[in-house]
Each structure stands twice: as C-alpha cells, then as structure tokens.
Amino acid sequence: MHEQLxxxxxxxxxxxxxxxxxxxxxxxxxxxFGVLIIAFVxxxxxxxxxxxxxxxxxxxxxxxxxxxxxxxxxxxxxxFKSIEKNFxxxxxxxxxxxxxxxxxxxxxxxxxxxxxxxICIGLGTITGCFGGIIRDILLNRIPLIFRKEIYASAxxxxxxxxLLLTHFTTLSYTFIQIFTILxxxxxxxxxxxxxxxxxKFYGYESNSEM
Amino acid sequence: MHEQLxxxxxxxxxxxxxxxxxxxxxxxxxxxFGVLIIAFVxxxxxxxxxxxxxxxxxxxxxxxxxxxxxxxxxxxxxxFKSIEKNFxxxxxxxxxxxxxxxxxxxxxxxxxxxxxxxICIGLGTITGCFGGIIRDILLNRIPLIFRKEIYASAxxxxxxxxLLLTHFTTLSYTFIQIFTILxxxxxxxxxxxxxxxxxKFYGYESNSEM
Amino acid sequence: MHEQLxxxxxxxxxxxxxxxxxxxxxxxxxxxFGVLIIAFVxxxxxxxxxxxxxxxxxxxxxxxxxxxxxxxxxxxxxxFKSIEKNFxxxxxxxxxxxxxxxxxxxxxxxxxxxxxxxICIGLGTITGCFGGIIRDILLNRIPLIFRKEIYASAxxxxxxxxLLLTHFTTLSYTFIQIFTILxxxxxxxxxxxxxxxxxKFYGYESNSEM
Numbered sequence: 001m002h003e004q005l006x007x008x009x010x011x012x013x014x015x016x017x018x019x020x021x022x023x024x025x026x027x028x029x030x031x032x033f034g035v036l037i038i039a040f041v042x043x044x045x046x047x048x049x050x051x052x053x054x055x056x057x058x059x060x061x062x063x064x065x066x067x068x069x070x071x072x073x074x075x076x077x078x079x080f081k082s083i084e085k086n087f088x089x090x091x092x093x094x095x096x097x098x099x100x101x102x103x104x105x106x107x108x109x110x111x112x113x114x115x116x117x118x119i120c121i122g123l124g125t126i127t128g129c130f131g132g133i134i135r136d137i138l139l140n141r142i143p144l145i146f147r148k149e150i151y152a153s154a155x156x157x158x159x160x161x162x163l164l165l166t167h168f169t170t171l172s173y174t175f176i177q178i179f180t181i182l183x184x185x186x187x188x189x190x191x192x193x194x195x196x197x198x199x200k201f202y203g204y205e206s207n208s209e210m
Numbered sequence: 211m212h213e214q215l216x217x218x219x220x221x222x223x224x225x226x227x228x229x230x231x232x233x234x235x236x237x238x239x240x241x242x243f244g245v246l247i248i249a250f251v252x253x254x255x256x257x258x259x260x261x262x263x264x265x266x267x268x269x270x271x272x273x274x275x276x277x278x279x280x281x282x283x284x285x286x287x288x289x290f291k292s293i294e295k296n297f298x299x300x301x302x303x304x305x306x307x308x309x310x311x312x313x314x315x316x317x318x319x320x321x322x323x324x325x326x327x328x329i330c331i332g333l334g335t336i337t338g339c340f341g342g343i344i345r346d347i348l349l350n351r352i353p354l355i356f357r358k359e360i361y362a363s364a365x366x367x368x369x370x371x372x373l374l375l376t377h378f379t380t381l382s383y384t385f386i387q388i389f390t391i392l393x394x395x396x397x398x399x400x401x402x403x404x405x406x407x408x409x410k411f412y413g414y415e416s417n418s419e420m
Numbered sequence: 421m422h423e424q425l426x427x428x429x430x431x432x433x434x435x436x437x438x439x440x441x442x443x444x445x446x447x448x449x450x451x452x453f454g455v456l457i458i459a460f461v462x463x464x465x466x467x468x469x470x471x472x473x474x475x476x477x478x479x480x481x482x483x484x485x486x487x488x489x490x491x492x493x494x495x496x497x498x499x500f501k502s503i504e505k506n507f508x509x510x511x512x513x514x515x516x517x518x519x520x521x522x523x524x525x526x527x528x529x530x531x532x533x534x535x536x537x538x539i540c541i542g543l544g545t546i547t548g549c550f551g552g553i554i555r556d557i558l559l560n561r562i563p564l565i566f567r568k569e570i571y572a573s574a575x576x577x578x579x580x581x582x583l584l585l586t587h588f589t590t591l592s593y594t595f596i597q598i599f600t601i602l603x604x605x606x607x608x609x610x611x612x613x614x615x616x617x618x619x620k621f622y623g624y625e626s627n628s629e630m
Contacts, residue, residue, distance in 0.1 A: 026412050029410065031360075031363060031407065031408035031409075031410055032408055032410065033362055033363040033366050033408060034362060034363075037335070037362055040332070048263070052262055052263075052472055053468070053472075053478050053481060054481070055265075055475075055477060055478070057265060058263050058265070060329075061263060061264070061325060061329065062325070062326070062329075064326050064328060064329065067326075067328060067329055067332070068328075078412050079412075081412040115481060115482070116482070116484050116487075118484060118487060118488075119480075119481065119482075119484065119487055122460070122487070125457070133558065137347060137557060138343070138353055139353075140352070140353055142560070143558055143559075143560055150451075152453055152454060152457055153451060153453040153454075156453050156456075197451065198451035198452055198453060199451075200449065200451055200452065202446050202498050202499075202501040239620065241570075241573060241617065241618035241619075241620055242618055242620065243572055243573040243576050243618060244572060244573075247545070247572055250542070258473070262472055262473075265475075267475060268473050268475070270539075271473060271474070271535060271539065272535070272536070272539075274536050274538060274539065277536075277538060277539055277542070278538075347557060348553065348563055349563075350562070350563055
C-alpha cells in the first residue's frame, strides 16, 4: 500500500510541476519545444539533483511513463492555456502540492539509504525546490528563493515535522506522510494568503544593493 | 570505422564549442583565465551533464587530449581574435556543426546503454544544448533557449529523425549519422537565414512580463 | 599528521565560505531559512561538483559534523551580523583562505584518484570557485567570474605551483601545501589591494554589449 501511495504521490507531483513549468515558459513566449524542455526540467530537476547527490540511478532515466506524463501534461497545458487565467488558485494549490509531495519523497529516499535524518531534511528541500530554481534560472525570472512567499521554509518545516513524528510517535507511517504533505501545502497557502513572513532578526535596511 | 568517425566528430564539435565559448567570453571582457574557463565549460558542459545522468564516467576526466584541445583552441582564439569579425558566418556554421555532432553523440550514448529511444532524444538535446546554456548563465547573457533562433528544437527534430531512420529503414548507420548531423545544421542555418519560427499555437500577448 | 592538517583545512574553509554565503544572503534580505540554504550551497557547492565529476561519494552526504558546522556558522553570522561592517577586511581574508584551502584539497583529491595533473588543476579551480558561482547565480548577483578581482586565476596559479613543487622539488608535502595556500591568499589579497589585473592581450572595446 505504501508503494502505491508513493506512486500516486509522484504522479500528482510530476503533473503539478510540469504544469507550473509549462505556464511559466508560455508566459515568456518560448516556442513549443522550449515549453516542453522547461516543463521537463521543472518536473525532474529536484529529484535529479537528489539522485545525483545520493549516487542512485536518476529516477526518470528508465521511466518512460514519467517522461510520457510530462510530455502529455505539457501539451495539454499548451492547448488549454486559458485554464491558467480561470484557475489561478487551483494551479497555485497544485504547485503547493507538488512541493509537499516531492519534499516528503526526498526525505524518505534519504532515510532508506541510511542518510542521517538532519541531512535528509536538506535532501527533501532540494527535491522540492530545485526544479523551480532551475526553471527560474533558465527563464531569467526573479529566483524563487527571493520571493516573499514562504517556499523553501515550508519544505524545511514539513521535513522536520515528518522526522519528529516518525521518531517520537507511534502514528502510522501513511498518516504521517499525508499529514506532513498537507502541512507543507497549508503553510505555503496560508503564508501567501495572509502575507506571512519568517521574521528577519538581523536588520538590513530596505534600500540595499538588491 | 564507426569509432573513427565518432572520434573525428567529437574533435570537431569540441573545437567548435570551445571557439564559441572563447569569443563569447572575450566579448564580455573576461581575463584570459576566465576565457579559458568559459571555453572549457561550453565544450564539455553538455556531455558532462549527460554522463552524470547516465552514471557513466565523465568523458573528459581521463582524456588529456580533449582538455589539451580545448586549451589550444581557446589560446588560438585569443591570439587570432580578429577572425571573429571576418569569419562570423564560418563561426556560426561551426557552432551549428557542434550542435549537430554533440546531439547525435548524445543519442548514441544513450542507446548503447539501453535507454529508451524517447529518453535518448532528451539526452541528445541535453548534450547539444547544455554547454551553451551554462555558458550563457555564467556570462549573464540572455539565455540561449530564449533567442528566436531554432536551437533546442533543431536537436529534438534531428534526434527524432535519427531514431526513425535507424528503426524503420535499412540505410547504413554511417549514412544516417552524417545525414542527421547535416539536417540539424541545415535546420538551424535556414531558420536563422529566413527567420523561421516554430509556430506558437497558444496566444500570449507580446507585452508580457518578460 | 597529513590527515589532521587536511581536516583542519577543511573546517576552516567551510566556516569561511559559510560566513561569506550568509552575509551575501542577508544583504539580499532573504529570510533565515534562505540564508541557511545559501550558506550551505556556498560551502559545499564546489566540493559537490568535484565529487560528482569524480564519481566519488559526495563528501557531506554522511558528514553530520560538516553540516552542523555550516548550520552553526550561519546562525552565528545572523546573530552577530554587525561583525560584517567592523571586520570587512577579516572576512575578505577569510574568504581568500577558503579559496586557497579548497583549491588545494581539490587538486589533492584528483591526484589521489590518479587523474592527470593538468586536469587536477581544473578540479581544484572548480572546488574553489563553484560554491561562489552557484551562490551568485541563486542570489542574482553579478557573477563572481566577472568581477575585476583575480579569483579563478588565483586558483589556477596556486594549483599549478602546487603541482610543479610536488613534482620537481623534494620539499615536504606539508610545506608545499601551506605555501601554495598562502600563495593563493596573497595573490588574491594583493590583486584587490593594488588593483592587479591579468593583461588582456585581445583588445575588445569597453562599450561592448555587456
């Protein structure tokens, strides 16, 4: 059942990120092949960096289903590009789910390979965030990590909670999985809705060189 | 004979990309060591990412000839920097050949490792394009993938043709190799000459946030 | 004794780069988690790329001490952020030491794996520079490699000297190690103080497209 849940999680995350990449690339007016490349990089970027760091085979290299799914989602997004305007909120929630899903997958993959839990939080954050970071670098956008939205912070908070709950409670693994994914989604969604910000206790002035 | 042809192809591609990197770095007024680094990254970037993804040894790590060749080409470009002005067209064609050569090498390397043909098209595109993408990111230029020129698209078209011809025809391997390389070169050259563009069937307005 | 010296070198380099990353991120007003991520990437970026290229296990993946050290240095930097203003020179020298230390570690690691000495100079340069390059790309700053300071050049000069001395003299290994590290530090420090520049023998005009 575990396996199945993980599988569904990965499918959903891939679709979410593939859509988010496609729309970002269309906004920048790339041609269809360019849109496809950005969709691909956004979907697999985080997991690829994680797998390279862990020295395990890169997850999509033998996975035609995943590649086909990205291709299909990207083409779908190009055809129904109007959905972006009408479903902006839906897409935002989709992207948040991608973030939560991929973060927890990253933490789990590290734990399975006997990496120290603290380092696994880093692996989860990388899996969740790097796809979006690479997308933004390639598209010359303001890097994700800059924006006011709580993004990487949500991964770190969710990943830490996942570890604390698995270590110190007897809750079922599946429950913890779903709970922390929803937690990342909620933290990010609420942060954007209510303009939450992590307090900066160091006090650089606004008019810095940025 | 295969081996020999591949070897010559790799040498020519390396020289082409090393030149293109050197001239881009000189335009940005980097010092000679900086020019050398950019030449190196442009030449080996695509193949390095491909080898990391495939988990095969990185191709230049034990290949002194390749490294020496890049060094020599880069120094040559710095000394005869005037060739850029007088041979702009030659250099463009050189760069297109690099693109074609590296793409087909990437597709072949994937096929040899039993990667699914569709994923091999991706590997070819990565091998052809990533050197230029990393060069542009490091040099703070408008990313390659943005420019109007058909670039990544030429790789995808050429790689697909290569696969179709090897699967469904009985033409000699060497012929298909040369044919698809020339195809990538021609598609790109004609696209630039006649301002071809892949039609965008989704209709974002021009005055987007770009 | 070797081992011990290398260990101390790595600790000092990690602290230096972690500080340099933290201060750069605070200047850009990232939130604390963002500062932590940039500190981490700056410290481990160069060594990570080197280990991926060499196909050896990524050095920090099983090294909790290193990760904890980066975390502690980053938090320390956020709390005592005022030290940046008062100790600007100290921090610059720190960063230069990081550069020297990591470059020599990179060269040594390549030599231990029987990589050709010329390629090891490249590995040393990557180990020294890539952390800072990734930091600048993520923070949207003018890429390191552009700035007038002699940076990558210092690595190449120091790495080459290291190889020449180990091959052609009978000086003790430890002495050569310390000598070349100090050499990289001095070259960079003097270059910044006296506005040294590597002469560009190719003559692009100032008003280029940059």
